[in-house]
Amino acid sequence: MKKINRLFTVVHVFPWTVYAGAILWDILYCGNTVVPNIYVAVLLTGLFVFYAHFFILTNYLNKRKYKGYFVRLISILLTAPIPFLLFIDRDDPLYQREWISMVLGTMAGFLILSFLVRMAQNLIINTLQQEQFKKQAISSELIYLKSQINPHFLFNTLNNIHTLVYTQAPSAPDAVMRLSSLMRYMIYESNAATVPLSIEIEYLQDFIGLQQLRYAAPDVVDFQVEGDIENCKIAPLLFIHLLENTYKHSPAKLETCTIKVRVAVREKEVVFSAWNPVAFKKDHAPDKPGLDEPGLEEPGGIGLANVQKRLQLLYPDKHHLDISLTDAVYKVQLTINPEQKEHDSKAQLLYH
Template structure:
């Protein structure tokens, strides 16, 4: 905000400098004997009237201060012509000539610069209020985004710990491996995903690790058919966008899954990411995917609206036997430091 105010000050100085130059050239070109003094008086009158009204509008705003504003405005009108008249020696030597110059200055200069002072004050206020509103909206959006993101950690941890608890209860030999994988995933979620964007390749590694962790629940061959196509190293994405979609696919599938029942497709083509997850429908209906208290798809929708406004589509398809979520996002190229960071993980 302070930077915008500095820009306005520079604009004021530049315009007044140009205005003074033009007035001086005009009076000097007409052969005025005292053109320098008259230029000084003329510009002084303009500046006095302009900024007196400009700051008056700042101090006396609101219904309670309207009387003070009117009295001060009348004082500016009455005293406005004086700086200009003091440089006109011929006007000071004649009372009638003084009044003639006074009225002429009042009408042709004072009234105009009172209006210009009002216009400048309104313009600056409008611009500053607009910027302030945008900053507040941005802060609110960032706070909401952090709140939505914070919901991911306990939700994911709660579900995964339940799965590990089952493995421990059954004394499954895969339980220690599950704990180790969970620690790796939590490290990514707590530390690496704090950035606004992460390398898409790193996010895809997180998806693979999550699928591997979930696979520990099943004895048969991989129940998820995961395919990733395209150049993931060239793009960046907001972290943790796909976790809820995968969780829903597991949560709302039948208890028993055959190999390849869950199909996950990720493709990147010309800067557009297509994420498609399909799962068979269990006993719950598709409507229960957004049951009260759930934070899955509503969370994803809100985050997408904040992170990728007008740059994404989210489509749900229900055939009766399968439920499909189709997400497209227009990606941003990864910055050099993001690509370098991505290399550290391999």
């Protein structure tokens, strides 16, 4: 708001300063005793008409108070000639011949000018307002989508821990500690617009470690990282649902390195890839997986839709999500350009 106000102040002050400087130059260096008086009369009349009209435009016409606007406009037109009566030599032939046209021309010119400036400012204000509303809507929707992540993730993970506790598995306490670490990241550390990719990868690794407790075979996920992850930042919690889907669509029993996950940093891109075998439904033959379409969610699932919506808001035209099912293998690849635009509006709303 301060920057916009300063800009408007410059726009208003600069032309008046130039005009006043021209009058001063004419008085000091040209020695003309008549024309400077006309300049001063025009300047004072212009200032009065411009800002008086600008004021009633802002406070009456913009608010659709037409009667109040026209009453005050008439008052401005009646009082505007006063500077000419005070500063112009009425015995001067030029004044006697041209004073009516000078007064009318000055009033008409500055009335039109104030109207154009007021409309231009309105246009700028309305544009900023629409942009602000759009950014606020995006911000609110991102907060809503982010709030969906915690209950969705917590629901799935607590089910897993419930199974461990029910079977009195010795790994249950470790699972609770891992969940505590994950929730700390989700609730506190992921509040920033972006997080270091290395931190996000640690979160994924913790999640994989928690899920590993469900399986008898060691290291069912082959997780590999490529490229310089230390100097890259991304929006938090983008990959977790894609990783969850690899477990969701896999058979109940997995062998070592059955699921493959890759995170690669390539120049200006970050690529997340995952492959996993598809679980078959009982009424499907092995050559016809029970996954009818790529990215199918369980009833009530919000993971993939959440990711797609957040990508549209955070990385418009800067991401590509490819999900496919071929040869009974579920594949997902997300490519993003981490140079995202900030969604915090720097432009502030002005008065109307």
